[in-house]
Each structure stands twice: as structure tokens, then as C-alpha cells.
Amino acid sequence: MKVYKFGGASISTIERIKSTAGIIADHSGDKLLLVVSAMGKTTNALEKVVDAFFDGRQEDALLLFEQVKEAHLNTLKYLTVLRWKETEDQLKDFFTEIEWLLHDKPVRSYDYYYDQVVCCGEMFSSTILSNYLEENKLKVKWLDVRDIIRTDNNFRDAGVDMAFTQKNIREHVAPLFEEYDIVVTQGFVGATDENESTTLGREGSDYSAAIFANLMPAESVTIWKDVEAVMNADPRQFPEAVNIPALSYHEVIEMAYYGAQVIHPKTIKPLQNAQIPLFVKSFLNPELAGTVIDKKGVKNLPPVVVVKANQVLIQFKSKDFSFVEDKPIEQLHHIFRNVKFKPNLTQNTAISLLCCFDDHAEKTDRLALDASLLFDVELEKNLTLLTIRHYDDATVTSLTKDKTIVLEQRTPTTIQLLMR
Numbered sequence: 001m002k003v004y005k006f007g008g009a010s011i012s013t014i015e016r017i018k019s020t021a022g023i024i025a026d027h028s029g030d031k032l033l034l035v036v037s038a039m040g041k042t043t044n045a046l047e048k049v050v051d052a053f054f055d056g057r058q059e060d061a062l063l064l065f066e067q068v069k070e071a072h073l074n075t076l077k078y079l080t081v082l083r084w085k086e087t088e089d090q091l092k093d094f095f096t097e098i099e100w101l102l103h104d105k106p107v108r109s110y111d112y113y114y115d116q117v118v119c120c121g122e123m124f125s126s127t128i129l130s131n132y133l134e135e136n137k138l139k140v141k142w143l144d145v146r147d148i149i150r151t152d153n154n155f156r157d158a159g160v161d162m163a164f165t166q167k168n169i170r171e172h173v174a175p176l177f178e179e180y181d182i183v184v185t186q187g188f189v190g191a192t193d194e195n196e197s198t199t200l201g202r203e204g205s206d207y208s209a210a211i212f213a214n215l216m217p218a219e220s221v222t223i224w225k226d227v228e229a230v231m232n233a234d235p236r237q238f239p240e241a242v243n244i245p246a247l248s249y250h251e252v253i254e255m256a257y258y259g260a261q262v263i264h265p266k267t268i269k270p271l272q273n274a275q276i277p278l279f280v281k282s283f284l285n286p287e288l289a290g291t292v293i294d295k296k297g298v299k300n301l302p303p304v305v306v307v308k309a310n311q312v313l314i315q316f317k318s319k320d321f322s323f324v325e326d327k328p329i330e331q332l333h334h335i336f337r338n339v340k341f342k343p344n345l346t347q348n349t350a351i352s353l354l355c356c357f358d359d360h361a362e363k364t365d366r367l368a369l370d371a372s373l374l375f376d377v378e379l380e381k382n383l384t385l386l387t388i389r390h391y392d393d394a395t396v397t398s399l400t401k402d403k404t405i406v407l408e409q410r411t412p413t414t415i416q417l418l419m420r
């Protein structure tokens with residue numbers, strides 16, 4: 001049994017849904033569990049619905065939701081004939097659920113409403129794909145992931161209860177494969193013990209696929225993307241970027257940690273723990289080999305480059321020349337946690353701590369304000385954080401040309417440069 005994860009781009013248009021279905025049909029000799037994301041940019045569109053609702057702009061919220069509905073109904077119309085009516089009814093049940101909520105006034109947290117609304121993107125896309133596959137004579141079962149993946153109620157970044165989820169998978173998912181070749185479910189989404197929807201963090205569908213793979217267990221996971229393979233840099237920034245045919249779990253977890261947009265960072269642990277290989281393949285060119293990620297990996301990797309723009313460097317200086325030691329550092333980390341802000345890079349001096357963060361204006365202001373009660377705080381914005389794994393002098397020189405380096409950190413494998 002294999003897990004295939006299809007991201008939003010692979011099902012963003014009618015043509016792409018058709019070719020994705022072709023990839024699935026070609027492999028239906030294997031038992032497949034399909035984990036799907038929301039279509040195209042649906043998640044972003046649903047975020048706008050939640051924002052409007054939570055701001056008290058109810059009409060806007062309903063109007064924005066109407067657009068999401070229309071887009072899905074339109075797609076459905078071009079994909080199904082025999083199963084069109086039934087699928088439309090299924091979608092309409094989901095629509096009604098959300099519209100009920102949008103007609104209320106917000107009384108709970110933003111994050112709670114976010115999850116109740118945003119999760120429906122995956123419900124819609126999986127419903128359409130599943131019915132389209134069925135219309136094309138595949139033996140498919142649609143599964144509501146909220147009956148399977150159990151989480152805590154940390155909305156928008158929910159933690160998965162692996163033991164409970166495993167029990168659900170044993171009892172409710174594994175047996176489905178006796179009757180069906182393909183099970184279609186949703187990425188990114190789970191539910192609490194009170195049946196409230198939760199989400200696992202943006203781009204969390206990769207992680208969902210890894211959870212299913214670990215708990216089934218699956219033979220392999222394939223993430224179908226719009227790139228040929230994992231590359232050593234973002235080809236939009238670096239046209240000379242190259243494909244990497246094989247990587248170790250360790251390398252990928254490091255790349256994701258430093259901000260490479262390859263795979264959701266939480267994905268690797270469940271796969272590594274169960275020694276399940278992960279393939280990254282192109283849905284545009286399924287015949288290409290892509291990248292395999294497993295425990296072996298390869299030696300002699302090219303320099304792997306990750307660039308994070310829009311960084312802010314914050315310097316926390318002790319007010320009285322006392323050393324910045326355990327206690328003040330603990331106080332600062334407490335503030336970071338409160339603001340939900342994690343530094344990308346930190347460095348100590350005797351009386352100050354330097355931290356670099358992704359600059360989210362609101363969080364930066366709150367952090368600076370809270371910390372200013374304890375420290376003198378200085379900020380510098382508009383910086384770029386460059387990370388190079390397996391660096392060499394030539395790469396470092398060429399990527400730092402014309403830049404001023406404000407902070408540097410290096411280990412034998414990784415160099416990080418914060419630049420102005």
C-alpha cells in the first residue's frame with residue numbers, strides 16, 4: 001500500500017485534475033491512499049472569508065465564500081456527468097455547514113473559526129476528486145479525515161494524538177482496502193475529541209501523508225509537486241539550480257528547518273521513524289525519476305541554498321551591564337513563546353542577545369514592546385538571511401557580493417549570513 005499526496009497545484013484546474021487522475025489510474029495496481037490539499041489557492045481564499053467573518057463583516061464573508069463555492073461547482077460541472085448530481089449534493093452539505101457558522105457572530109477565538117472554515121477546502125477538493133475517479137470506474141472510497149486523525153485543540157497548529165489515530169487507522173482505514181483499491185482523504189485537517197475541526201499548520205498536507213504512512217504502515221510516500229525534483233535552490237531565484245536525485249532524511253529535515261520550501265518540516269520524522277522512503281515527483285512529468293529521500297541519501301551534495309527575505313534583527317541589551325545569562329534568556333524565550341515567534345538565528349555577546357526573525361510587523365512590535373520592559377531593544381529591518389549547506393568559498397563569495405554582512409554563523413556543514 002502506498003500513500004500519494006497531491007498538493008493544491010496538482011488539482012488547480014480541470015485539466016490538472018484530469019491528468020492527476022491519469023497518474024492515479026496508472027498506479028491503481030497498487031493499493032493507494034490519496035491525501036489531497038485544497039484546490040489551487042483555495043486555502044488563501046478561505047482565510048479571507050475567516051478574516052471578514054471575524055472582523056464582523058458578515059456580508060463580505062458570505063460573498064467571499066460564495067466565490068469559493070462557485071469555483072468548485074464550476075469545476076465539478078466539467079468533470080462529472082453521471083455522478084454530477086450526487087457530488088453536488090455532497091458539496092452542498094459542506095457549504096451549508098459553513099454558511100450556518102458565517103451567519104453567527106464570533107464568540108470564540110480567531111484560530112477556532114479559522115480551522116472550522118479553512119478545513120472545508122480539503123473537503124471540497126477530495127469530494128470532487130473522489131467522485132471523478134469513481135466516474136472513471138476506479139474503486140474508490142472517500143474518507144473524512146476528521147474521523148481518523150485525532151488532535152488536541154491547539155487550533156491552527158494542532159498536535160496529533162498518534163496512539164488514538166493509530167487505533168482509528170487500524171479499525172477504520174486498513175479494512176477499507178479489502179474492498180477498495182483507492183481511499184481518498186484530506187491533508188492538513190484533523191479533529192478534536194469533541195469533533196471540532198482542526199488544522200495542522202499551513203502546507204500541513206505533507207505531514208498528514210507521513211502520519212498515514214507511518215501508521216498504516218505504507219511501503220512509500222510520493223509527494224506530487226509542480227517541480228521536477230527537490231532542487232538545491234529555488235529556481236525562481238537561481239536559474240542555475242539543479243535537481244538532487246537522492247537525499248537523506250537528515251539532509252531534508254535540515255533543509256526544511258532552514259526554510260527551504262521543499263517539504264513541510266514535520267513530515268520527515270514519522271517517515272524516518274518507520275523507515276519509509278519518500279519520493280518527490282512531478283505531476284507534470286510523471287515519467288521523471290524525481291528525488292528519493294531515505295536513510296541512505298548521497299555524499300557530495302551541491303551547495304544547498306536557502307534565502308529568507310524580510311528578516312528583522314533584534315538586539316536585546318541588558319539595561320545595567322549585567323551578563324545575559326540563563327535567567328534573562330529564559331525570560332526572553334518566554335516572551336517569544338507568548339508572541340508565537342521563533343528566532344531563525346541567535347547569537348550571544350556578554351551583555352546582549354541578537355535574534356533574527358521573519359518580520360511580521362504586528363508580532364515584531366509586540367515582541368519589542370514586551371521585551372523593552374526588561375532590555376534595551378534595537379531593531380534593524382529589511383535584512384536577508386542566507387543559509388548555505390555544504391558551502392564552498394566560491395558560492396559564499398558570489399552570493400554575498402555587494403552585501404554587508406551583519407551576522408554570521410558557521411559549522412563545518414552550514415553557513416548562515418544575515419545581510420543588508
Ligand code: ASP
Nearest residue numbers: 037043188202203204205
Ligand atoms: N491547503 C493547505 C495550505 O495551502 C495545506 C496544504 O496545502 O498542504 O496550506
Ligand code: MG
Nearest residue numbers: 007008037203
Ligand atoms: Mg500546498
